[in-house]
Amino acid sequence: MAAHRKPRQHPLTGPAARTAATLALAGAATATAFEGTGHAEPRLTPAQVKAKVDRLYQDAEVATEAYDATKEKADETQKSVDDLQDEAARKTDRLNIARNALGSIATAQYRTGGIAPALQLMLSSDPQQYLDDAAFEERAGDRTANAVAGVRKQLAELKRLHTNADGRLAELRGQQAQLKRQKESIKSKLDSAQALLSQLTAEERTAYEGQDGARADGSAASRSSRSSASGDSSPTAPDGLLxxxxxxxxxxxxxxxxxxxxPYVWGATGPSSYDCSGLTQAAWGAAGVSLPRTTYTQINSGTRVSRSALAPGDLIFFYSGVSHVGLYIGGGQMIHAPHPGAPVRIAPIDQMPFAGATRPA
Structure with missing residues (x-):
């Protein structure tokens, strides 16, 4: 039986063992090196960070304008729902009054309905008065029928109001769900931008914030119209500007x-913070002109003007999707709300691709 056993396998020894061990260690080192290379991400240059962050901010602004439009619709829908519910409450009160009146009529008829008209005439101490009363009751019967018809009409109208309110409420809930999705999209883009900016050194971050030559104190541009803020509505042109x-x-x-x-806050319309279209809407609102909420609708408000014909107060729009707006102040400068982390500031209008301009009436 022993002759049929398989020969015992001996581990490698001597030079063969050393060769195998060397190969194994080399393989492990190579695998580790490849693994490290696969997971390591090269540090982005400041220029690359700027390009990515700018793109994220632009995408966030597009999403913000969509959010603003949805918010405006949701506010209108909410007002419609409130109006319908108020009207339904008023009509319910009137319906209850009409129902109570019908109940009083029905009670009175029940109390007298058990006596035959001829017997009522015989028992009456004043037959003529009875006959007069009978004629009145006949006319009252006609009015009762009209009252019943009126109640039915009010019931139908109330049902219509409730149906409309339910429909608008469902629409509102859909808009609110859309707002939630848009908020999440904006937050995701802004979080990604902040994560990229955190890779920069303090010096690089400062350079990024000042890369467009923008100023938050207004020192580099004319303070035209300062006089209008103090009550003088006549346009002025200090510093030689238009x-x-x-x-x-x-x-x-x-x-x-x-x-x-x-500060820039997406969705904000002032007075403590703004997004881009919120600032322009508030600025012209203070001048007595009502502008719509979003860049997409503001560009169609007023008279279109060419870039060469710009005057202080004009709205300037940027990017092919018309996703950003600023207020022209002259000298090739504008005041705008750029993006989170960058306050309302003065900046050159050529720092973004020009899409059009409008002069509100």
Whole structure:
């Protein structure tokens, strides 16, 4: 039996063992090196960080304008729902009054309905009065029928109001769900931008913040229309810049100057913080002109002007998707709310691709 056993396998020894061990260690080292190379991410240059962050901020601004549009619709829908519910409550009160009136009529008829008309005439102490009362009751019967028809009409109208309110409420819930998704999208893009910026050194971060030559104190551009902020509505042109074309434009520019340094907050319309279209809407609102909420709709408000014909107060739009807006102040400068982390500031209009300009009326 022993002759049929398989020969015992001996571990490698001597030079063969050393060779195998060397190969194994080399393989492990190579594998570790490859693994490290696969997971290591090269540090981005400041220019690469800037390009990525700028793109993320632009995408976030597109999402913010979409959020603003949805928010505006949701606010309108909420008002519609409130109005419908208020109207339904008023009609319910009127319906209850009509129902109570019908109940009183029905009670009175029940109390007298058990006596035959002829017997009522015989028992009456004043037959003529009875006959007069009978004629009145007949006419009252016609009015009762009209009252019943009126109640039915009110019931139908109330049902219609509740149906409309339910439909608008469902629409509102859909808009609120959309707002939630848009908020999450904006937050994700802004978080990614902050993660990239955190890779920069303090010096690089400072250089990034000042890369467009923007200022939050307004020192490099004319403070035209300062006089309008103190009650003088006439356009002025200190520092040799063009005057605003109207008192309203001067007032809008003055408002924008007063907002310098206030933080950018997406979805905000002031007075403590703004997004880009929120700032322009508030500025022209202070001048007595009502602008719509978003860049997409503001560009169609007023008269279109060419870049060469810009005057203080004009709205300037950027990017092919018209996702950013600033308020022109003259001298090739604008006041705008750039993005989170960058307050309302003065900046050159050529730092972004020009998409069009509008002069609100």
């Amino acid at each position: 005057p605003a074309p109207s008192g309203r434009a001067a007032a809008a520019v003055a408002y924008a100057y007063a907002a310098l340094g206030k």
